Amino acid sequence: MVLQNGMVSEQFDAFLLDLDGVVYLGDEALPEAVESVNRLDERDKELRFLTNDPRPQRQTIANNLRKLGIDAEEDEIITSGWATARYLSQQDVTTAAVVGSEGLEIELQEEGIEVTDDDPNAMVVGADEKTSYQDIQRAARHIHRGATFVGTNPDGSFPTPDGPAPGAGGIVRAVEAAAGTEPTVVGKPEPLMFEMALDGLADDVQAVVIGDNPATDVLGAHRAGITGILVAEDEPTAASARDLQQPDLTISTLANLFTDTTGTWEAPPYSWPDEIRPGVAAVVVNNADEVLLLKRADKEQWALPTGTVERCEPVGDAITREVEEETGLQIAVERLMGVYSHPEQQVFSYPSGKAVHFVTNCFRCTIEGGTPEADEEEALEVGFFDMNDLPSDILPMQPQWIADANDTDGSPAIR
Incomplete structure (x- = not known):
């Protein structure tokens, strides 16, 4: 939902409120927070209180909120x-x-999960003040023996009245480094x-997330398809x-939910990438000026030969290697004809x-030797096509790449 002119409190049915830095800091409520939350409650808004802190039980947090003057329930x-x-x-x-x-252990037990170091199914990594080197070592060993690695949240720190304190994310990353395995992370900014x-609210409920951290609260909201508002003194x-x-709106206190505001952020048509990789692609032409395409096994669509650049590998070496691996052809690189990184075309989601997000260097190439054959793992078919009569089921961005390869002015396209 895009924010409209008017009060935020009137535009949404459900308010998902971060706690640390939004409702309270340490043991003290933030200015105007308690009054604002209670005003939302009086207007029959659905309230949920979210925290990436994996240490306390939910009942403990509900009790603490009631002490501050907010009538919160455990659920x-x-x-x-x-x-x-x-999740587990x-x-x-x-x-x-x-x-x-x-x-954290009690929450697991209440979901019917036995906490044990005797050949566990999962290795759950959170943190508390007593976490030690031996804990990191123990976690890495369980993961090495086959336990599923699950991190509660990615936060490297969390706010306190005395400044940032180390968060569970630092321990999760230490275990990741020791185990050599990436975890499944449950907490914000993951959509889960x-x-x-x-869960349990109507499908058409209009929800908003309000948090103080763009990298967890706002990003997580947007990944889940929800409006994200940032509580901060300055616009990020x-x-x-x-x-x-980038938040839909920045407010200084929760009291601003009851003043006239407007926002402009709109959901983009691509996923937020976990990483950025250098890529290569080849427009390989034969003597008849036809272009080489592969029917890709993973998408069952026609596409140019493409691949990733390995560490310390020049892009020219990368594309000649990829074409030979995928088709058996030896090629010569004529020129760089384009660099492509537009997220609507170059962000790909995988089954994992x-x-x-690929930043792809595309080259115009000619054939030096070999016979085109499909690599069974990469392609179902290999063929040459007239550049003016490409198959309809070609990857949507690549006809433009092929057109750019025929641009004779010598300047690479940047898209």
């Missing part, structure tokens, strides 16, 4: 620890080892916590207008759930 609290326990239960995990707090927060400056961490 309105979504912690990364509880969300991790619920949904995955039919029955045993888990834990690096983290007693509260937001989906759990909305994103590196790109396409950045999903990871999204990658």
Whole structure:
């Protein structure tokens, strides 16, 4: 939903509120926070309180909110620890080892998961003040022996009245480095916590996330398809207008939910990438000026030969290697004819759930030797096509690449 002119409090049915830095800081409520939350409650808004802190039980947080003057119930609290326990239960995990707090262990147990170091199904990594080197070592060993690696949340730190304190994300990354394996992360900015927060509400409910961290609250909201509002004194400056961490609106306190505002952010038609990779592509032409295409096995669409650049590999070497591996042809590179990185065309999501943004260098190439043959793992077919009569089921961005290859002015296209 795009924010309209008017009060935010009137535009949404459900308010997903971050806690640290939005409602309170340490043991103290932030200015106007309690009054604003209670005004939303009085207007019959659905309230959910989200925190990436995996240490406390939900009931403890509900009790603390009531002490501040907010009448919160346990089922309105979504912690990364509880969300991790619920996720594992949904995955039919029955045993888990834990690096983290007693509260995290209790949340797992209440979801029917036995906490044990005896051949666990999962290795859950959160954190508390007692986390040690031995805990990191224990976690890495369980993962090495086959336990599924699950991190409660990615936060390297969290706010306190005395400044930032180390968060669970630092421990998760230490275990990742020791185990050499990436975890499944449950907490913000992953969409799962937001989906759990909305579970049980009507499908057409209009929801908004309000948080103080663009990299977790706003990004997570946008990844889940929800409006994201930032609580901060100053408007953040994103590196790109396409950045999903850019909030729909920035407010200084929750009281601004009841004043007239407007926002402009609109959901982009691509996933937020987990990483950026250098890529290469080849427009290989034969003596008849026909272009080489492969019917890709993964997408069952026609496409140019493409690939990634390995570490310390020049892009020219990368494309000659990729073409030979995919088709058996030896090629000569004529020229660089374009560099492509537009996210609507160059962000790809994989079955693993990871999204990658490719910055692709595309070359016009000629054939030096070999006979075109399909690599069974990469392509179903290989063929040459008239550049003015390309197959209809070609990857949508590549006809433009092929057209750019015929541009004779010598300047590479940048798209």
